[in-house]
Amino acid sequence: MTETVTSEEATGETHATPKPEKEHDWLHRLIGDWDFTGECFMGTDQPPMKSTGEFTVRSIGGLWVQCEGISDALNGTPVPSVMTLGYDPQKGRFVGSFVAACMTRLWIYEGSLNEARNELTLETEGPSFADDGTLVPYQDVIAIESDDHWTLKSRAPGEDGGWFEFMTAHYRRKK
Numbered sequence: 001m002t003e004t005v006t007s008e009e010a011t012g013e014t015h016a017t018p019k020p021e022k023e024h025d026w027l028h029r030l031i032g033d034w035d036f037t038g039e040c041f042m043g044t045d046q047p048p049m050k051s052t053g054e055f056t057v058r059s060i061g062g063l064w065v066q067c068e069g070i071s072d073a074l075n076g077t078p079v080p081s082v083m084t085l086g087y088d089p090q091k092g093r094f095v096g097s098f099v100a101a102c103m104t105r106l107w108i109y110e111g112s113l114n115e116a117r118n119e120l121t122l123e124t125e126g127p128s129f130a131d132d133g134t135l136v137p138y139q140d141v142i143a144i145e146s147d148d149h150w151t152l153k154s155r156a157p158g159e160d161g162g163w164f165e166f167m168t169a170h171y172r173r174k175k
Contacts, residue, residue: 017061018063018089020062020063021087021089023087023094023113024062024063024086024087026113026117026120027064027065027085027086027087027094028059028062028065029144029147029150030057030065030067030085030142030150031057031058031059031065032056032057032173032174033054033055033056033173033174034054034055034056034057034171034172034173034174035052035053035054035055035171035172035174036051036052036053036054036055036069036071036169036170036171036172037050037051037052037169037170038050038051038052038053038071038152038167038168038169038170039051039167039168039169040166040167041165041166041167042129042166051071051072051073051169052071052072053069053070053071053072053078053079054069054070054174055067055068055069055171056068056069060084063086063087064084064085064086065084065085065086066082066083066084067082067083067084067085068080068081068082069081069082069083073102079100079101079102080100080101081098081099081100081101082098082099082100083096083097083098084096084097084098085109085122091110093110093111093112094109094110094111094112094113094120094122095109095110096108096109096122097109098124098140105126105127107124107126107138108124108125109122109123109124109140110122110123110124111123118143118144119141119142119143119144120141120142120143121139121140121141122139122140122141122142123137123138123139124137124138124139124140125137125138126138129156136156136157137156137157138154138155138156139154139155139163140152140153140154141153141154141155147173148172148173149170149171149172149173150170150171151168151169151170151171152167152168152169152171153165153167153168153169154166154167154168
């Protein structure tokens, strides 16, 4: 006799609405309207590219945050972007995605908080800066500086085997 497995048993999900956990509460600290300033370093021989923009973070059912941004671009055309972040209790990891109008890649995140619970490191994979068609690991690190200020730092593997921080953005709550 073959045993039947329900979709609920197979996925571990129930039809009851999940309750937010302390990790979801951490993400809720990002909720609000923000102005940002950023710098991007594309090489040691090049000056940093500066950018500014706005960012709005909303809750989706208490389990996800949706982050919508618009930033300036080198050619003056605004660049919209969308990031989603949540917490998957089954994985014990934060999960999410990022897309922007200036690229065709869908960035998929998985990450965790540091021990002090003030920094979320999101791991992903994307095209190498060598532009050789290979994929390399990346990290986006969100750090809560205060209730009205957080940072996002992006880093990629450096030539020395460590991480090379190529982008830093400061988000300050709108008054």
